[in-house]
Amino acid sequence: MPIHNAEIAAILHEVADLLEIEGENPFRVRAYREAARTVENHPRSLAEMVGKGESLTRLPGIGEDLAGKIREIVRTGTLRQTEELRERVPPGLRSLLGVPGLGPRRVRELHRRLGITSAAELERAAREGRVRRLPGFGEKTERNILEALSRGETPRRFRLASAEPAARALEEHLRGCAAVREVVVAGSFRRRKETVGDLDVVACSHDGRRVVEHFVAFGGVERVVSRGGTRSSVVLKDGLEVDLRVVPEESFGAALLYFTGAQPHHVALRDMALQKKLKLNEYGLFRGEERVAGRTEAEVYGALGLRYIEPELREYRGEIEAASEDALPELLTREDIRGDLHSHTTATDGRNSLEEMARAAEERGYEYLAITDHSRRLRVARGLDERRLREQMEQIDRLNEELEGITLLKGAEVDILEDGSLDLPDGVLRELDVVICSVHHKLRLPEREQTRRVLRALANPNVNILAHPTGRLIGRREPCELDVERVMEAAVERGCILELNANPERLDLNDAHCRLAKEMGVRIAVSTDAHGTNELANIRFGVGQARRGWLEREDVVNTRSLGELRRLLRREGA
DNA sequence: GCCGTTTTCGGCCCGACTGTTTTCAGTCG
Numbered sequence A: 001m002p003i004h005n006a007e008i009a010a011i012l013h014e015v016a017d018l019l020e021i022e023g024e025n026p027f028r029v030r031a032y033r034e035a036a037r038t039v040e041n042h043p044r045s046l047a048e049m050v051g052k053g054e055s056l057t058r059l060p061g062i063g064e065d066l067a068g069k070i071r072e073i074v075r076t077g078t079l080r081q082t083e084e085l086r087e088r089v090p091p092g093l094r095s096l097l098g099v100p101g102l103g104p105r106r107v108r109e110l111h112r113r114l115g116i117t118s119a120a121e122l123e124r125a126a127r128e129g130r131v132r133r134l135p136g137f138g139e140k141t142e143r144n145i146l147e148a149l150s151r152g153e154t155p156r157r158f159r160l161a162s163a164e165p166a167a168r169a170l171e172e173h174l175r176g177c178a179a180v181r182e183v184v185v186a187g188s189f190r191r192r193k194e195t196v197g198d199l200d201v202v203a204c205s206h207d208g209r210r211v212v213e214h215f216v217a218f219g220g221v222e223r224v225v226s227r228g229g230t231r232s233s234v235v236l237k238d239g240l241e242v243d244l245r246v247v248p249e250e251s252f253g254a255a256l257l258y259f260t261g262a263q264p265h266h267v268a269l270r271d272m273a274l275q276k277k278l279k280l281n282e283y284g285l286f287r288g289e290e291r292v293a294g295r296t297e298a299e300v301y302g303a304l305g306l307r308y309i310e311p312e313l314r315e316y317r318g319e320i321e322a323a324s325e326d327a328l329p330e331l332l333t334r335e336d337i338r339g340d341l342h343s344h345t346t347a348t349d350g351r352n353s354l355e356e357m358a359r360a361a362e363e364r365g366y367e368y369l370a371i372t373d374h375s376r377r378l379r380v381a382r383g384l385d386e387r388r389l390r391e392q393m394e395q396i397d398r399l400n401e402e403l404e405g406i407t408l409l410k411g412a413e414v415d416i417l418e419d420g421s422l423d424l425p426d427g428v429l430r431e432l433d434v435v436i437c438s439v440h441h442k443l444r445l446p447e448r449e450q451t452r453r454v455l456r457a458l459a460n461p462n463v464n465i466l467a468h469p470t471g472r473l474i475g476r477r478e479p480c481e482l483d484v485e486r487v488m489e490a491a492v493e494r495g496c497i498l499e500l501n502a503n504p505e506r507l508d509l510n511d512a513h514c515r516l517a518k519e520m521g522v523r524i525a526v527s528t529d530a531h532g533t534n535e536l537a538n539i540r541f542g543v544g545q546a547r548r549g550w551l552e553r554e555d556v557v558n559t560r561s562l563g564e565l566r567r568l569l570r571r572e573g574a
Numbered sequence B: 001g002c003c004g005t006t007t008t009c010g011g012c013c014c015g016a017c018t019g020t021t022t023t024c025a026g027t028c029g
Helices: A005-022 A026-041 A046-051 A064-076 A080-088 A092-096 A104-114 A119-127 A139-151 A160-175 A208-216 A249-260 A263-275 A297-303 A319-324 A354-363 A386-402 A426-430 A447-459 A484-494 A511-520 A533-548 A562-569
Strands: A182-185 A198-204 A221-227 A231-236 A241-247 A279-281 A284-287 A290-293 A368-374 A407-415 A434-438 A497-501 A523-527
Touching: A005 A026, A005 A046, A005 A064, A005 A080, A005 A092, A005 A104, A026 A064, A046 A064, A092 A104, A092 A119, A104 A119, A119 A139, A160 A182, A160 A198, A160 A208, A160 A533, A198 A208, A198 A249, A208 A221, A208 A231, A208 A241, A241 A249, A249 A263, A249 A279, A249 A284, A249 A290, A249 A297, A263 A279, A263 A319, A284 A297, A290 A297, A354 A368, A354 A386, A354 A533, A368 A386, A368 A434, A386 A407, A386 A426, A447 A484, A484 A497, A484 A511, A497 A533, A511 A523, A511 A533, A523 A533
Parallel strands: A198 A241, A368 A407, A407 A434, A497 A523
Antiparallel strands: A182 A198, A221 A231, A231 A241, A279 A284, A284 A290
16 A cells, blocks of 8 residues: 555654654754645645656755655655654654743753653652643643643644634624724635644734723633734634734835745745845835835735735745746636535435525526536435436426526436446436436455545446545545546546635635646545525535635536537536 | 845844743744
């Protein structure tokens, strides 16, 4: 079984943590962290690249040494260096780095002076009052450690959609403060990352203290972690941490840039600034004492010789180079979307009728909506057999005569059976406007079998779209073992479309896959898989993910007019 | 450990807040 990028990255992260606890050169530690990040973000399988003898040193942050280590991991599944480190640094110490307030320095002291190697030992030492006697520690630190341990705090990530209500409520709350001129939730939320660890709020005001006081009075606040004159940090009742920064108007753009990140993106910008003998921080871009930019982000990018870079691109995946060459993509927007190609009704497991779904889509300004109820294999959803599907097709024909602003497309979401055959006969599939196929059971097949299964389904000439290709559920279910690159090759050959499922629990394909699809020339459908009228609005999450994957209007099929779309679905004029 | 129109050595982002401190280290983002 080839090793996954995520597993390689995990090993590199462990090396970084252990080296840090040992007190290694922090830049060396950072090099491992950056390499790990590069690996986990890389759309292609490194194991495969190693197998093909491709060079790894072209990846950012990976030199000869790390390339060799990655090759060792791919070949042996492990790294001798890690094994050696584990003998010197008890692996339990690693988990202590996750305790708020404990960094590598303090963890090392705890180990060296008190022999602590685990959270349980730390708790005991703190209870016995031994921690407070260490230099640099005190009563308060000891108490904070105990509190953090009793909360059992493991940094938890929130799905974008679960953080959104809090983000909107906070924005509104802060706008209610007279001293606030502008407020934006920045960070990974603004980059539309599929999960966020916390919210970073940037407010524009000349009275920081007043804004901070207003901020900590927000109704959802569980506890205040810190509050100063320009910055504060709180934890909300649902456990989400929120950091606020207040800056004056002339710094707002620079602060947004700083707090939107991603960190490597901003570090690279600082680097560019240094090369131009400028200094970039959250207050502006400076030449000596003089502020040359900072009011808006565009101003800062401009002063660095770059085009404005959309937040979703700021992941340090080539966007800075593209901006300097004026080669940035013109990203997909919500307004580009002309219809939804995946939806369900009460005929199976949806909550609204055909007509209700149609009207809701019409209200969104769509030209078309594909009705794609499940096939019979999905028993829990009361999936349709051929007879019931034909009944629905007739209903759609009748309804289309009444509807004026929108057209319903006749479709189905057909289960891919274990052998790769489809759950409805070709005869009826041929009569549909759009055929989606997807895997809903046997998600744990080995990669070879899963890939063969999906490839066989795509070989059916009636199939248009492969829905939620990897089957992952964010935070709940890992993606299935699937050779996504092979599937994409097949999709290109056969004119099939891959779905970017916009359900915020799925967002499948992920951003890296979208980027790969674009590079390989695979067409994408951004679809909500709505099981009710209220879910059609989930399209915004799909658009965000598409933008993170550098997708443009041309790459996405449901930006086409109905006529163009119909031609595409007949696989003509590809 | 990486990286390079300030190159193969010597840099590597930087400011706020907290707690333990009499001037600052550690942590965090």
